[in-house]
Amino acid sequence: MYTRLKHTRNTKQIVKNTLFLYFRHLFIMFISFFSARIVLDKLGIVDFGIQNVVGGLASMFTFFRSSLSNATQRFLSIAIGQNSEDDVKRIFKQHQSIYLVLTILLLLLFETIGIYFLYNKLVIPPERVNAAFWVFQFTVASLCVTLLSVVYDAVLIAHENMKVYSYVGVFEALAKLVIAFGIAYSPVDRLISYAFLLLCVACAIRIFYAIYCKYLYKECSYSFLWHKKDVKETFSFVSWNVIGTAVWAVNNNGIDVLLNMFFGPAVNAAKGVASQVNFAITNFSNGFLTSVQPQLTKSYAAKDYEYLYILFFKGSKYSFLLLWFFCFPFFFVIESVLGIWLKEVPEYACSFVFLILLYSLVNSFNQPIWILAQAIGKLKWYICIGSAVFLMVFPISYVLLQKGGSPNSVFVTNVIIRVVYIFTVLAILRKYIDLSYRRYLSETIKPVFEVVFVSVLPLAALRIYWGDTPYACWMSAFLAMIVNTLVICEFGLTKEERLFIKEKFLKRMKK
Numbered sequence: 061m062y063t064r065l066k067h068t069r070n071t072k073q074i075v076k077n078t079l080f081l082y083f084r085h086l087f088i089m090f091i092s093f094f095s096a097r098i099v100l101d102k103l104g105i106v107d108f109g110i111q112n113v114v115g116g117l118a119s120m121f122t123f124f125r126s127s128l129s130n131a132t133q134r135f136l137s138i139a140i141g142q143n144s145e146d147d148v149k150r151i152f153k154q155h156q157s158i159y160l161v162l163t164i165l166l167l168l169l170f171e172t173i174g175i176y177f178l179y180n181k182l183v184i185p186p187e188r189v190n191a192a193f194w195v196f197q198f199t200v201a202s203l204c205v206t207l208l209s210v211v212y213d214a215v216l217i218a219h220e221n222m223k224v225y226s227y228v229g230v231f232e233a234l235a236k237l238v239i240a241f242g243i244a245y246s247p248v249d250r251l252i253s254y255a256f257l258l259l260c261v262a263c264a265i266r267i268f269y270a271i272y273c274k275y276l277y278k279e280c281s282y283s284f285l286w287h288k289k290d291v292k293e294t295f296s297f298v299s300w301n302v303i304g305t306a307v308w309a310v311n312n313n314g315i316d317v318l319l320n321m322f323f324g325p326a327v328n329a330a331k332g333v334a335s336q337v338n339f340a341i342t343n344f345s346n347g348f349l350t351s352v353q354p355q356l357t358k359s360y361a362a363k364d365y366e367y368l369y370i371l372f373f374k375g376s377k378y379s380f381l382l383l384w385f386f387c388f389p390f391f392f393v394i395e396s397v398l399g400i401w402l403k404e405v406p407e408y409a410c411s412f413v414f415l416i417l418l419y420s421l422v423n424s425f426n427q428p429i430w431i432l433a434q435a436i437g438k439l440k441w442y443i444c445i446g447s448a449v450f451l452m453v454f455p456i457s458y459v460l461l462q463k464g465g466s467p468n469s470v471f472v473t474n475v476i477i478r479v480v481y482i483f484t485v486l487a488i489l490r491k492y493i494d495l496s497y498r499r500y501l502s503e504t505i506k507p508v509f510e511v512v513f514v515s516v517l518p519l520a521a522l523r524i525y526w527g528d529t530p531y532a533c534w535m536s537a538f539l540a541m542i543v544n545t546l547v548i549c550e551f552g553l554t555k556e557e558r559l560f561i562k563e564k565f566l567k568r569m570k571k
Contacts, residue, residue, distance in 0.1 A: 081351060134434050137218045163208055195252065205263055365493075
């Protein structure tokens with residue numbers, strides 16, 4: 061009885077955290093769209109380009125920061141799941157010490173090789189070289205401050221405090237919007253002012269995190285700690301994370317290179333548009349998975365395997381359904397939306413958007429598998445074999461394009477290989493944990509297929525009947541939203557899940 065009540069509370073916490081992260085994503089996406097336009101207008105094309113290219117030198121290490129954050133969050137969640145307060149304190153101190161050492165090393169790297177690259181390799185107008193130097197310095201400082209804040213991000217997520225994590229993200233977006241408006245009134249160089257003010261925002265967030273976490277969480281009391289065994293374990297975990305991220309980057313950039321080799325930059329522009337649309341939509345599903353990750357890791361640490369399986373099977377299903385809820389109506393209006401958004405829609409942009417979103421729908425099954433793999437911590441064979449399968453996209457696509465295939469064939473290949481990849485890594489995980497294929501098919505795959513089949517069939521028939529006019533597209537999208545909601549409730553959710561949502565809805569209505 062106690063376990064069931066605990067699981068119910070955990071489920072409610074996931075729902076609550078997901079809503080906070082959705083709000084965060086929507087707000088940041090909306091504000092960032094306007095901020096970018098305002099900054100471009102206030103700085104001008106040349107200075108905006110300098111900010112992007114010089115800032116990009118530092119942002120290259122963003123993927124490394126993400127891997128570090130995942131590692132810290134994983135080790136903290138394991139310790140919290142095992143109710144080991146001493147281990148939680150030790151992990152916080154150890155990881156903050158690691159970040160401090162890495163920050164010093166990165167600072168030395170940027171102030172030597174980075175400065176050389178800035179003065180000798182980048183093409184910058186002579187009169188803006190001094191401004192570019194200060195932009196670089198402030199950007200490097202921002203990166204260092206942000207790196208020292210990573211452990212606090214991980215603490216908040218491990219403790220499932222998405223409320224504060226979301227509020228900080230909203231504050232950061234608003235601060236950047238204020239800066240975008242404010243640089244027009246700067247008494248000094250606008251570009252330098254912009255970079256300096258971004259550094260101030262990073263420092264403010266770092267100070268807030270330190271004060272808030274130290275006040276709320278006992279483990280957030282820092283003193284330098286360096287145990288070789290812990291450092292080795294951390295970097296072993298991080299290294300496999302980095303390799304996995306690097307493989308994804310190589311595959312993604314490899315596709316860009318192939319498209320450029322065979323079709324030129326115009327097709328790369330279409331890919332860029334499709335990637336932006338995909339990023340905006342898929343973040344809704346990612347917010348849910350961020351909420352699930354700490355509980356799944358804690359369940360593994362506590363050896364609560366039944367709840368672990370429930371989280372995994374349901375998390376995989378919900379991850380797809382949340383993404384499908386947004387993607388399916390959007391499929392009907394891709395051309396119209398791109399026409400409204402862009403003055404000139406690149407050729408292949410519409411088909412690329414469809415195929416990349418289709419890839420993301422397939423990949424939504426992989427995200428919970430990756431979270432489970434990180435919780436288990438056995439990443440060697442997962443990364444080695446999985447990467448070998450994933451990288452097959454590049455040679456297969458090259459052969460297809462050599463034989464006269466269209467640009468779309470690259471993305472179709474990507475989707476097919478991703479399906480193979482998912483079943484491959486799932487088989488690898490079964491070496492370490494007793495995952496039931498039967499339960500996975502019945503609790504995850506079956507309801508998803510039912511939702512897709514029942515949703516698509518009537519809407520596809522209506523679309524054929526109505527034709528391809530703009531009115532028909534928007535009407536189809538509107539009906540798709542209604543049909544999608546009803547079908548997901550009927551076929552995608554169990555009776556218990558429907559009752560849970562109904563109770564929550566009625567409770568909200570009474571307030």
